[in-house]
């Protein structure tokens with residue numbers, strides 16, 4: 001019997017990889033970008049791929065060139081955490097990325113000083129995220145899926161605003 005190994009196209013990075021048909025239906029990770037997905041086999045023998053977390057490539061595409069490697073990695077990990085149900089960790093990684101951007105563009109050593117050095121609506125939204133980060137640092141706090149998704153999407157929108165403004169000035 002000949003086993004046909006189907007080529008799966010990763011819905012995150014677009015890279016192809018081979019999947020053992022025995023593990024179809026399972027939660028698998030792309031060997032290129034580690035993005036996670038559920039691969040299902042249909043009745044007609046086709047493979048159907050479903051994403052299990054936000055697509056960080058798509059989400060940061062507009063501002064990718066303005067992010068450092070560590071900031072990109074923080075956002076990537078936040079997206080993976082959402083798929084894994086690690087919602088507190090997901091929120092924390094988004095706050096870390098925002099803190100890094102704020103400190104980097106202002107040249108300040110801590111989040112509070114960096115926020116104080118900024119102005120406009122971004123200043124207030126960033127301060128909200130600083131409060132989120134402080135709450136997360138307390139061991140009593142566990143985030144829900146809604147908390148994590150809202151922090152992830154709001155955080156990325158804010159990053160784009162700040163970086164866009166920064167690159168125009």
Ligand SMILES: [Zn+2]
Nearest residue numbers: 010013030033
């Ligand atoms: Zn991939």
